Amino acid sequence: MPVLLAPEQAPTLQTLLANANILGLDCRPLETDNEPSPRIRGLGSLLSAGPEEISFLANPRLSHQLSSCRAAAVIMTEADRQRHAVADAPYKVVLCPEPYLMYALLAQWFDQHRLEGLAAGIHPSATIAPDAQVAPDVSVGPHCVVESGVRIGAGTRLGPGCIIGAGSTLGRDCLLHARVTLYHGVSVGDRAILHAGCVLGADGFGFAPDPRSGSGAWTKIAQIGGVQLGDDVEIGANTTVDRGAIENTIIGDGVKLDNQIMIAHNVKIGEHTAIAACVGVAGSTIIGKRCTIGGAAMLSGHLVLGDDVHVSGGTAITSSVSEPGRYTGVYPFAAHRDWQHNAAVISQLAQLRRRVRATEKNNS
Amino acid sequence: MPVLLAPEQAPTLQTLLANANILGLDCRPLETDNEPSPRIRGLGSLLSAGPEEISFLANPRLSHQLSSCRAAAVIMTEADRQRHAVADAPYKVVLCPEPYLMYALLAQWFDQHRLEGLAAGIHPSATIAPDAQVAPDVSVGPHCVVESGVRIGAGTRLGPGCIIGAGSTLGRDCLLHARVTLYHGVSVGDRAILHAGCVLGADGFGFAPDPRSGSGAWTKIAQIGGVQLGDDVEIGANTTVDRGAIENTIIGDGVKLDNQIMIAHNVKIGEHTAIAACVGVAGSTIIGKRCTIGGAAMLSGHLVLGDDVHVSGGTAITSSVSEPGRYTGVYPFAAHRDWQHNAAVISQLAQLRRRVRATEKNNS
Amino acid sequence: MPVLLAPEQAPTLQTLLANANILGLDCRPLETDNEPSPRIRGLGSLLSAGPEEISFLANPRLSHQLSSCRAAAVIMTEADRQRHAVADAPYKVVLCPEPYLMYALLAQWFDQHRLEGLAAGIHPSATIAPDAQVAPDVSVGPHCVVESGVRIGAGTRLGPGCIIGAGSTLGRDCLLHARVTLYHGVSVGDRAILHAGCVLGADGFGFAPDPRSGSGAWTKIAQIGGVQLGDDVEIGANTTVDRGAIENTIIGDGVKLDNQIMIAHNVKIGEHTAIAACVGVAGSTIIGKRCTIGGAAMLSGHLVLGDDVHVSGGTAITSSVSEPGRYTGVYPFAAHRDWQHNAAVISQLAQLRRRVRATEKNNS
Missing domain, CATH: 1.20.5 (Single alpha-helices involved in coiled-coils or other helix-helix interfaces)
Incomplete structure (x- = not known):
């Protein structure tokens, strides 16, 4: 359950809305009376929010929960305010044309508050190469290893046990959770969020059959490319992105990868594409911009997916797709x-x- | 291969059966003669057990192996004793109505012996926040990190490199193998077994489209819920359980999760459900009690599976299932x-x- | 992108070919003039290689790239040399009957050069049990843990944060990348390459239903077998290989496992079999020699696959396969x-x- 701020740390509703980085959202409390603005200690769902929390209506199917909502304030559109009888509700109504986006921004605000309480600085148990270039305000957690030639930008935080391989770079304001591993020669842009256990830059799976061996033995193809992440990328827990065979594996700006995903060598993913958990993308496949790939889907190697292609969960994509649209291939389940x-x-x-x-x- | 106890540590068959926590099992050696009870140094299969080991017959298809079995003793049902000519066998016969359960308990006993030999106490390289509440007999391995506000119950052991995030709690007698990661705000009950590389509490995959961006950029929805595990839960290696968006992700008492599983945010899993490896469960899905989910199955989001639902391996469950029973959806393989x-x-x-x-x- | 050697470290083409461990390959530069042998600072593709790099033609579909190639030298077969007009090309032609294998060996050579620059010795933050037997020239990275009774062979290197459980053994010349975890009783042969986050020896998923419990509770079957890897095995990032229930899980010589693979307890994999990413192999299945298993395939438990069986990506193998050949079972995708x-x-x-x-x- 989300932690509530201590009452003395909690902002008033008015201050919260003013500070929540909601620039561009036309969002305001509907002042129906002269009561002072309530203190907001946290954010909850319509069902769970208590009298010191703010909630929101984004999904029309949940509007029946408005009548029993105990929140201090509820964010909704003007249309929803008119549709539902909220005039006598015990909560303040906050009008906003995009309640779901507003919820996202408020959740960030409350979480940011938690992050600010964390320890900063370089933990004495961390091992940092003398020639690594670490900006002055970077946080490095216990038992981290920062190898030779690494560069880390200002405001970046490394959780416990992270390992940054030789010559890799992290941009500004990145957040690495615990036990993130970057091999050598991995480049990460600004504002990346990398989750625990993810591995960037392991060897691609490349072997040459050796006809000199009678036994079927494989000769390893050393993977001498790297991995290159754009800005604003998020990588989920235990996801792996392999380094390229010769060139780089490339993850574009704003790409979001969920947990347990496998991105093979030489893959290229276009800007703002989002991939759900357990997906595998085989080698050298190119994915366009603004695609979405559902969970446990699989993409064969050496394909090209155009922009705005949407793949349903569990679907195996075995040939290239140029037309935007949704593609599916799932065996329907039934009683055994x-x-x-x-x-x-x-x-x-x-x-x-x-x-x-x-x-x-x-x-x- | 299982290690044999040193002869001087090995119990007699009589002592072993008395000590193996087999309360409630009507289990006794069939004393056919006055020979002294043999020493039992370990446990093996019918094929592999040597003359200082105990074995068992649980699978009827293996009964032909009885004739060549070299074990010191073999556990079987009274029915199997009568069915197979074991009167002249070189091994002792141990009668038990549940040989497979008996095997499970004996294997625990031998493994427990190994565990007792491990180092206890707090390793000097571990980093423990001053305000963490760690019971006196807790073991904390090298390079562990226990953050602020953590509580750890009596008898719990942390393997090397575990990271327990701020404010998380572990109950009594938990066993964390190496490199387990708990984010902040994760609650684990008593007697949990958490395997290497598992990650509890990483962010759920939640983003709001930002209509203010013309490019298709996503706005992160900070995940402010937690993860809550009941008692007697086992989580496999490199499995990930994401924290809830607002509420908690909930894993019920006695749930067993194999390796490489992905449990998305807001999922709820009922008591004693067992899930095999490589399964993905998408967000907000609710799974009932005593379900079994086969390996590499996939469950879409926002579904409800009732109690006693059994999903075959490789099956994609794309709609809710209320009736108990077995469900399957696998494309049959064939020559290419x-x-x-x-x-x-x-x-x-x-x-x-x-x-x-x-x-x-x-x-x- | 691959790093270029400093000019003073770069070998001449002649020296490179002589030193690249290409014994048995009839490979030689086509000396068309008396110019001195160029310095080779790295290896690139036909498209990307610059004037101080070597490239190769292995895929006939890329032969059109020869005309614009800027490399110092290009490896190709005699047949390709005759087929394509390369007489006036600005690059040297290196004749070789196996250009792809030659590329693999050269990439190894350049990568080896990088590895030789890494720190050696035991890092002071590593924790090594007094009774561990570590060969004198072994490298152990920061924050590694080597438990009691471990044996590590000469020339083996452990990256940061590796954990070697009690009584496990590593052969000679193994390369463990960061955060590799071996539980107790795991045996690894010579020249293994183990990638970040892989876990060898976690408990197999074994539980006995306990009829004494009315609730459906499971009793854990302690997994007392081990894991045994042959020589020349490579294991990908975040892959898991579980220990056997009683006997060992066995990975044969020369087996290559990609990332995010799950090998369950008691599985046996024959020599030189290669398995692509995201595959799950359920318990007790036996896979023959020289098989290939495509990405995201799934093998049910207790099956036997013969030698030279090839499984297509995404295919669920649910019964044994004795005949060599290729097997497939993928639902064809289509517009939704x-x-x-x-x-x-x-x-x-x-x-x-x-x-x-x-x-x-x-x-x-």
Whole structure:
């Protein structure tokens, strides 16, 4: 459950809205009376928010929860205010054309407050190479290792146990959670968020068959490319992005990768593409801008996906896709016995089609 | 291969059975003679157990291995004793109505012996916040980090390199293997077993589209919920359980998660549900009690699975399931060329059905 | 992008070819003039290689890039030299019957050069048990933990944060990248390459239902087997190989595992088999020699795959396969609406077949 700020740290609603980096959002409390602005200690859902928290209505299917909401204030659109009888509600109404975005910004504000309480500076147990260039206000957690030739930009924070390989670079204001590993020669832009256990720059999976060996042995192809992340990239927990064979693997600006994803060598991902958990992208595939890839989807190697392609979860993409749109390929589940009966026909579909053709011919 | 106890540490069969925490199991050696009880140095399969080890018959298909078994003792049911000619066998027969459960308990006993040999106490290289509440007999391995406000219950052991984030709690008698990571605000019950590389509490994958950006950029939704594990939970290696967006992600009592699993934000898993490796569960899905989910299955988000639902490996569950039972959806594999022929019909199935209908009409 | 050697470190082409461990490859520069052998500072693709780098033609589809290639030298077959007009090319031609293998060996050579620059010796922050047997020239990185009874062979290097559990062994000339975890009782052969975050020896997923519990609770089966890796094995980032229940999980000589793979307990993998990323292999399955398993494939438990079986990416193998060959089972993807129409028929295939049969009967 989200932690509440101590009452003395909690802003008034008015101050909160003024400070929440909501520039550009036309957002204001609907002042229906002359009561003083309430203190807001946290943010909750319509169901869970208590009388010192702020909530929001973004999903129309939850509007029935308004009537029992106990929050101090609720963010909603003008249209929702008119649609629902909130005039007598015990909460303040905050009008905003984009309540979901507003919620995102407020959640950031409350979380930022927590982050500011964390320790700063270089922990004495960290190991930092003498020639690493670490900006003065960088935080480095316990047991981190920063190898030779690394450069880390201002405002960047490394959680406990992070390892930054030789010659890698981190931009400004990055947040590395615990146990992030960068191999050598990995370049990360500004404002990256890297989650625990992710690994950037491990070797791509490249081997040459060696005809001199009679046994089928593989010869390793050393992976001498790197990994290059743009700005505003987020990488999930235990996700892996392999280094390129010769050139770099490239993750564009604003790309968001969830947990447990595998990005193979030489892949290129366009700006603002978002990939859900457990996806695998095989080597040298190029993904366009603003794509979304659903969880546990799989992309074969050496493909090209255009911009604005949306892949459903669980789908195997085995050939290139140039047209924007949504693509799906999931075997429908059923009760096990029904599945058995129907799946038995799958291996005879070509034959079944021939039989239909023969019958049609017979009939014509 | 399992290590054998030194002969002087090995219990007699009689002592072993008395000490193996087998309360409630009606289990006893079949004393066919007056020989002294043999020393038992370890546990092996029917095929591998040597003359100082105990074995068991739980799978009827392995009963032919009884005739060549070299073990000191074999656990079996009374029915199996009568079915198979074991009267002249060189091993002692231990009668037990639940040989498989008995094997589980004996394996625990031998493994516990190993664990007791491990170092205890707080390793000097560990970093522990002054305000963390660590019970006196807790073990903390090298290079661990225990952050501010953490509470750790009695008997809990942390392997090397574990990181316990600010304000998180671990119950009593938990076993954390190496490099387990808890973010802040994660709550773990008693007797948890957490395997290497698992990550509890990383951010859920939540972003709001920002209509103010013309480029398709995403605004991060800070994830301010937590993760809450019940008692007797086991989490596999490199598995990730994300923190909730606002509320907690909840893992019930007795839940067992294998390796490489992804549990997204706001998921709830009911008591004693077991999930095999490589499964992904998308956000806000609720799984009932006593379910089993096969390896590499995938559950879409915002679903509800009832109690006692069993999902086959590799199946994508894309809608809610209320009835208990087994559900499957796996594309049958075949030789590649056969698959090509049959798969080509898949994309014309609706058309094929129409043709069958037309022919039927023609014929009637 | 690959780093270039400093000019004074760069070998001449002649020296490079002589030193690149290319024994057995009949490989030589085509000396068309009397110019001195150029210095080679690195290796690049036909498109990217600059005038101080060497490149290669291995894929015939890239031969059109020869005309604009700026490399100092290009490796190709005699047949390709004759096929393409390279007589007047600005680069030296290096003839080789196996350009791809040659590329692999040269990439190793340049990468080896980088590795030789790394720090050696035992870092003072590493924790090494007094009874561990560590060969004199072993490198142990910062914050590593080497537990009691471990043996490490000559020339082996441990990156930062590796943890070697009690009684485990590493052979000679292994390379462990950062944060590799071996539990107790794991045996690794010579020349292994283990990538960041991989976990060898976590508990297999084994539980016995406890009929004494009315609630569906599971009793843990302690996993007392180990993990045994042959020589020349490579394991990818965040891959997990579980320890056996009683016997060992076994990975044969020359096996290559990519990232994010899960190998369950008691699995056996034959020599020189290569498995791509995100594959799950369930318990007790046996995979033959020289198999290849495509990315995100899944193998059920207790199967036997013969030698030289090739599984396509995304395929679920649910029964044993004895014949060599390629096997596939992937649902073809389509535009979402087309998929919906066709998938709706899947659950009625058995019925559709009956209708076809009935029509055929009617017609005959």
